[in-house]
Amino acid sequence: MASKSRWATDDDPETEAILAQRKREKDEKRRAKAEKQRQLDEQQAQAQAQAQAQQQPDPDHPPKKRRRLSNDQDQEKEKPSQTPPATSKNNEPTILSFPTQEWGPCRNVANFERLNHIEEGSYGFVSRAKDITTGEIVALKKLKMDNSPDGFPVTGLREIQTLLEARHQNVVELREVVMGDKLDEVYLVMPFLEHDLKTLLDDMSEPFLPSEIKTILLQVLSGLDFLHDQWIMHRDLKTSNLLLNNRGEVKIADFGMARYYGDPPPKLTQLVVTLWYRSPELLLGAEKYGTEIDMWSIGCIFGELLTKEPLLQGKNEVDQVSKIFTLTGPPTPQTWPEFRSLPNAKSLRLPPTPSTASSTSSPPLLPRTKFPFLTNAGLHLLSSLLALNPTSRLSTKACLAHRYFREDPRPKPKEMFPTFPSKAGMEKRRRRETPEAPKRGQEAPKLDFASVFGGEQGEQGEQGAGFTLRLG
Template sequence: MSDQPPRKKSKWDDDEEEFALEKERRRAQKLAARLMSEKEQLERSRERGATDSPRGSGRSSVESTPRRVARDDDGLARARRVPRRGRAAHPLLESCRSVYCYERLNEIEEGSYGIVFRARCKSTGDIVALKKLKMDKEKNGFPITSLREIQTLMTVPHENIVRVREVVVGDTLTQVFIVMDFIEHDLKTLLANMPTPFLASEIKTLVMQLLSAMAACHDNWVIHRDLKTSNLLMNNRGQIKVADFGLARTYGDPLGDMTQLVVTLWYRAPELLFGATEYTTAVDMWSIGCIFGELILREPLLPGRGEIDQVNKIFKLLGRPTDELWPGFRKLPNAKSFNIDAAQPYSTLSRTFRYLTQSGLDLLSRLLTYDPAKRITAEEALKHAYFEESPLPKDPRLFNSFPSVASGEKKTTLASPSAPQAGGGYDFV
């Protein structure tokens, strides 16, 4: 077929339009043939690897070097190998299976970036969580939040971080699902429904697991940026699993500019509220401080109705910041928006947590420190004396079990602010 459109016989002919459609069809056929060829090559490579690998080793001979996606002249995604960086390796992504490999059981929740269902794998019977990504109005390809979530979860494998099993697709390109381990509870729902509060030993165990997960993230140059009790899942064996990495991102040294519209309002660090565009893993540590307080009080520690009210609640709990406590904070973009000098000068933290030990109060105050440079890190917090005093952290296997809302045993709707919309110019549902 010639690349030039045929000459029109009359003004009513649609030869040019037909030619364009035929050219597009031929291009689609070439693309499909190329994808099929690549799939066959991958299968042959996998078969050779299974044959060549030592018996019982359980490992493929396929190289596990990270792959980066590039695009050729036809716009087709292809993979090129890049040098390994000093981060944890993640499994090689293969072609996606169909979502019809799973049987949908019930809806768990709907968030800013997707709907989560409980489902059963038809071949193994395993119960999993299916997160359907919201792509209906996505105009810039695959949603950046979903790319970050998948990348992060595969880069930082940890026992206290939810595991991605695979990515599956439906009938169209707008039906994409992340398959994750199913976890029975989230901490927010548990705190609202459990008949008695967590014991001090149980709170220590939960906080230690959260700190351990964040230490792994921060060691791999990842900031979560949306830690809150509804994003902390808990199974019936007392294990915490950090979930929802849609706002997570990697960072470098030196730090580059990042959006300050991250972290759900009640858990947002003061430097973000004051408009900082350069920030560190310290924003996660502030959120952990808010979660620590919420586990003790059984209600959100700083439930602001807006950014100004949020800052006022922080001032009321910690007292107003000073140049000695937080050098340079008055130079931040939003500093003039708040009536700092009118705020109370003293902290009410010890009065709010009157039953917390001195060691526990010290850890909480170091998590809720104004100056991010002085805020305790996850590694430092794990070594804090609070976790070594009596009562010691409880063995997770000794935790009580609770009815699972996610399993459809009970349905509760809890009021809390939504996560910020991320992705800059990306349009989300």
């Protein structure tokens, strides 16, 4: 005798009939929406066919001869050997047509069945959905319009523009933009990936293996190298913005703070990058910066993959600077010559440093006790990414060619990468509280870093970590 399912219910036939009727009504509404969209597509195709038919020349009524301009006469004199125009069988000129990009209305979000909500980011709500036409599972990101009463948010425009230009295997793909019933309902359709690294690290009992860390880093650096070659800064790299599927593929996502830059770099806002992944020059008020801020975030991600915990968890900007100097040591004229020129560095009182305390390595190596299982090559790579001086940080190409990725254990092939149960496919992700990315339009606060090295409290009342250094 077959065992009864524990999900079975003992409802009476009347209740079952009501539920079946509701299901039939829902299916009918869905089919009606699909049929409406199909008719709309057919009408658009017919309109395009009619427009193309009107452009074809009529043999009974050839096009009128346009008025010859003086510039045309000069060009004919300069090019006497020009080939004659194309003619038809009746020796009548024909119009050449070239394929061009066709513009049309966006599809409606009703073509997608939303399955469950995944998470809320700084600039949008992400849901898992199914394309009714193809049955494919995708990710729908609804852009936030709350902070843009005057029009479409610039963060959404930048994300759409960047994703359309950044076609790379390690960058999330933007498939299309769909609209809702209102003008403020704009959705980005992207492939669905099962995991993000932040959720995985929170749920894993042990960190990734060294070979797996190398596989992840190589893919992130490859995608970031492509972005930097296209003159794009991501400006919000963190583990929650790195997506992983069950085939071992890592993709960079969430381009709400991405920005094109130039050489020399323009004056930009310093209020970018989530606090725990923000570089020291941004915290100290730098107004001109480049891709070095992304490389600092890569160093923080590298350290988080090693320890399974965010490397620098500051409570505020002052505490963040304090934790950075605790890990790297205070800046010196040898390690960071331009340090004092930053706006917020004037209030920072550094401890006295002996003249003989300058490090022989450039940049100085991080403490070995913090990363006991990391090889010498790995420690050099991490120290080069977390260098206080932005000019000392390695570029993406230098990182990809680093000896750390060539030593044993070698990077694990993607096909051999482990798989994990997907939280995004079943329920809303639950994470520990982490700081959010800065909102657009916020003004950078004026900070007093006098308390970082145990000095008196600044005017803002911000407290640093208050550690003391013993040199010599």
